[in-house]
Amino acid sequence: MEDLMKLCSFEGISGFEFEIGNKVCNMLRQHCDFVDTDVLGNVVGVIGKGRGKKIMIEAHLDEIGLMVKNIDDKGFISFVKIGGINPATLPAAEVFIHGKEKVFGVIGSKPPHLQTEEESKKNYKTDEMYIDAGFSREELLGKIQIGDAITFVSKPVRLQNEKMASKSIDNRMGIWCLIECAKRLKGKDLPYELVFLAAVQEEVGLRGAKVASYSINPDAAIVIDVTHGISPYTESSSNAFPLGCGVAVGVGPNLHPSLSKALIDTAKKHEIPHVIEVCAGNSGTDAWAIQITKKGIPCALVSVPLRYMHTQVETVCMSDIEAVASTICSTIEEGMEC
Amino acid sequence: MELLRRLCQAFGPSGNEGKIREIIKNEVKPYADEITQDTLGNLIVRKKGTGKKIMLSAHMDEVGIIVTVIDDKNYIHFSNIGGVKPETLHSSKVEFENGAVGVVYKKVEKPSKLADFYIDSFDACKGDKPYSVKVGDVGVMRGAFDVFGDFISSKALDDRVGCYILIETLKQISGSENDLYFVFSVQEELGLRGAKTAAAGISPDYAIAVDVTTCDDFPGGGKYPLKLGEGPAIKIKDNSIMCHPIIKKHLSDVAQKHNIKVQYEVLDVGGTDAGAIHTSGAGVATGAISIPTRYIHTPCETVSISDVKGAINLLTKACMEVL
Numbered sequence: 001m002e003d004l005m006k007l008c009s010f011e012g013i014s015g016f017e018f019e020i021g022n023k024v025c026n027m028l029r030q031h032c033d034f035v036d037t038d039v040l041g042n043v044v045g046v047i048g049k050g051r052g053k054k055i056m057i058e059a060h061l062d063e064i065g066l067m068v069k070n071i072d073d074k075g076f077i078s079f080v081k082i083g084g085i086n087p088a089t090l091p092a093a094e095v096f097i098h099g100k101e102k103v104f105g106v107i108g109s110k111p112p113h114l115q116t117e118e119e120s121k122k123n124y125k126t127d128e129m130y131i132d133a134g135f136s137r138e139e140l141l142g143k144i145q146i147g148d149a150i151t152f153v154s155k156p157v158r159l160q161n162e163k164m165a166s167k168s169i170d171n172r173m174g175i176w177c178l179i180e181c182a183k184r185l186k187g188k189d190l191p192y193e194l195v196f197l198a199a200v201q202e203e204v205g206l207r208g209a210k211v212a213s214y215s216i217n218p219d220a221a222i223v224i225d226v227t228h229g230i231s232p233y234t235e236s237s238s239n240a241f242p243l244g245c246g247v248a249v250g251v252g253p254n255l256h257p258s259l260s261k262a263l264i265d266t267a268k269k270h271e272i273p274h275v276i277e278v279c280a281g282n283s284g285t286d287a288w289a290i291q292i293t294k295k296g297i298p299c300a301l302v303s304v305p306l307r308y309m310h311t312q313v314e315t316v317c318m319s320d321i322e323a324v325a326s327t328i329c330s331t332i333e334e335g336m337e338c
Numbered sequence: 339m340e341l342l343r344r345l346c347q348a349f350g351p352s353g354n355e356g357k358i359r360e361i362i363k364n365e366v367k368p369y370a371d372e373i374t375q376d377t378l379g380n381l382i383v384r385k386k387g388t389g390k391k392i393m394l395s396a397h398m399d400e401v402g403i404i405v406t407v408i409d410d411k412n413y414i415h416f417s418n419i420g421g422v423k424p425e426t427l428h429s430s431k432v433e434f435e436n437g438a439v440g441v442v443y444k445k446v447e448k449p450s451k452l453a454d455f456y457i458d459s460f461d462a463c464k465g466d467k468p469y470s471v472k473v474g475d476v477g478v479m480r481g482a483f484d485v486f487g488d489f490i491s492s493k494a495l496d497d498r499v500g501c502y503i504l505i506e507t508l509k510q511i512s513g514s515e516n517d518l519y520f521v522f523s524v525q526e527e528l529g530l531r532g533a534k535t536a537a538a539g540i541s542p543d544y545a546i547a548v549d550v551t552t553c554d555d556f557p558g559g560g561k562y563p564l565k566l567g568e569g570p571a572i573k574i575k576d577n578s579i580m581c582h583p584i585i586k587k588h589l590s591d592v593a594q595k596h597n598i599k600v601q602y603e604v605l606d607v608g609g610t611d612a613g614a615i616h617t618s619g620a621g622v623a624t625g626a627i628s629i630p631t632r633y634i635h636t637p638c639e640t641v642s643i644s645d646v647k648g649a650i651n652l653l654t655k656a657c658m659e660v661l
Contacts, residue, residue, distance in 0.1 A: 015580025015581075038621055039582070067604055068604070070562075080604055081606065146563065147586070147602050211618075212620075214619055
């Protein structure tokens with residue numbers, strides 16, 4: 001859990017992954033034959049180049065966050081969202097603005113006492129909130145500027161029964177699995193070339209995976225991401241799974257049936273807890289972009305159920321993450337048709 | 339501004355950019371090393387260099403309308419080409435490629451969608467008139483080119499002003515090491531479609547798009563901080579791209595070095611050619627220069643001449659230096 005907590009404390013919103021990319025580069029380098037980055041900042045580690053069919057294991061590196069839109073006369077900082085954030089989760093959040101200096105601030109909004117009856121019935125809109133760092137405009141201008149990235153202050157915490165809550169478990173959990181798989185598979189005599197891709201800019205439109213899979217052009221791809229965990233009021237959704245249920249293996253038109261089957265069969269054989277996640281159309285993951293790259297790339301999707309997606313308290317169960325890594329490694333070791 | 343006037347007033351909705359292409363082709367001939375046109379109609383003007391390939395992109399197309407039904411009383415019913423705003427259509431005029439003109443008027447008291455309007459083209463639809471209009475014909479909004487002091491107002495400044503900036507930049511460039519591709523793209527308004535194939539054909543190392551951006555420094559506006567006349571904007575993001583740090587820094591450094599006044603643009607809507615270019619192939623380091631523009635996608639889009647001149651200066655200097 002400590003390793004995942006560390007990954008979650010790294011900061012890198014979509015388009016600003018160069019620093020976290022370097023860190024992940026170094027982590028992958030310990031297990032891969034070589035690691036490289038591309039122009040957009042994608043990190044690519046390779047084991048066994050030229051050994052055979054190329055299998056890509058992928059997780060996105062970026063996290064959701066905010067960006068400075070303007071600094072007003074009094075030093076209040078307005079912002080835009082980077083990625084899909086519900087504005088209702090923002091009031092009272094603590095943030096870092098990554099300017100020339102790292103500036104701490106809190107997200108403020110109009111107090112309920114001063115709201116009209118009409119206003120009090122609705123959530124605050126993004127435009128109605130601002131960051132207060134305590135500085136005046138003049139002081140801020142030397143430290144930050146329009147376009148600077150903003151991340152949520154990271155406070156990963158341990159919850160009972162092997163659960164943890166943090167910002168950006170979506171998808172540092174995936175990055176943890178990526179590194180774990182590289183670690184477990186590095187010494188193995190496998191007939192495949194293994195490519196580990198930590199992709200940028202998933203949260204703003206699957207952009208990193210699109211260009212990286214174009215250059216890598218693998219024979220098959222296994223995408224790791226999060227799906228919804230069951231919590232109160234989510235029961236009516238068919239795409240939410242209880243925490244602790246294991247790995248969710250995706251099936252549907254975005255995913256290649258034989259790859260999905262291989263993963264499910266392996267999970268069964270090794271008695272790894274698993275559930276089936278039905279993706280009727282767009283899986284909402286990098287698999288959607290990878291599948292139609294170049295001449296087409298067969299994709300599989302393995303997910304971890306996560307509660308409170310795209311908030312600062314995303315919650316997962318460690319045993320599910322372990323199940324993802326085990327399922328991927330076992331499936332590759334058993335042999336995949338691709 | 340005569341060239342900009344001709345560019346803006348010419349007819350060129352998405353998919354029908356031929357007239358714009360002709361104006362540009364004639365204008366750039368003396369300055370280009372190579373002029374090509376690709377399958378989709380993108381005009382690619384190359385100024386050769388031994389260094390890195392830099393693609394500059396501005397789109398030729400403008401938003402417009404397409405005739406879907408001509409009823410038995412010869413009134414035209416239509417659909418949109420690109421992001422036409424219904425609330426701006428009432429009692430405006432449209433013109434068709436052959437010169438026919440029509441008045442757009444509302445069918446209902448409070449129109450809210452395109453189907454609430456019709457076009458009266460004064461019997462131009464009646465059979466064998468020289469100016470006949472048929473189903474499938476495309477039209478554009480009429481909007482005169484007016485200059486008042488530092489301000490220009492016209493239809494289609496989106497993105498003929500970008501085309502103009504590219505042309506003027508090409509004219510001023512000399513002795514650049516960079517291998518420059520000036521792309522005048524098609525079908526941006528339908529989803530960045532021309533720039534996508536142009537980028538695939540060129541495979542540039544770097545790219546800079548030039549387009550208009552929302553400037554709402556007017557009554558009822560103020561959502562975004564850009565102001566008209568405060569300089570061209572270096573794009574940080576919009577819905578199509580997170581601009582690459584190399585390009586943001588290059589433009590910013592050049593502006594500072596040459597004392598060019600610039601603003602910074604953070605937009606949470608819309609997109610531009612840069613979006614399609616940066617995810618092309620194995621990825622391209624891409625950014626954009628935006629011209630603050632009031633009343634985008636209306637017949638009276640408005641820009642500041644000093645911003646346009648600033649943009650030409652910025653782009654020229656940015657292209658002369660090695661990235």
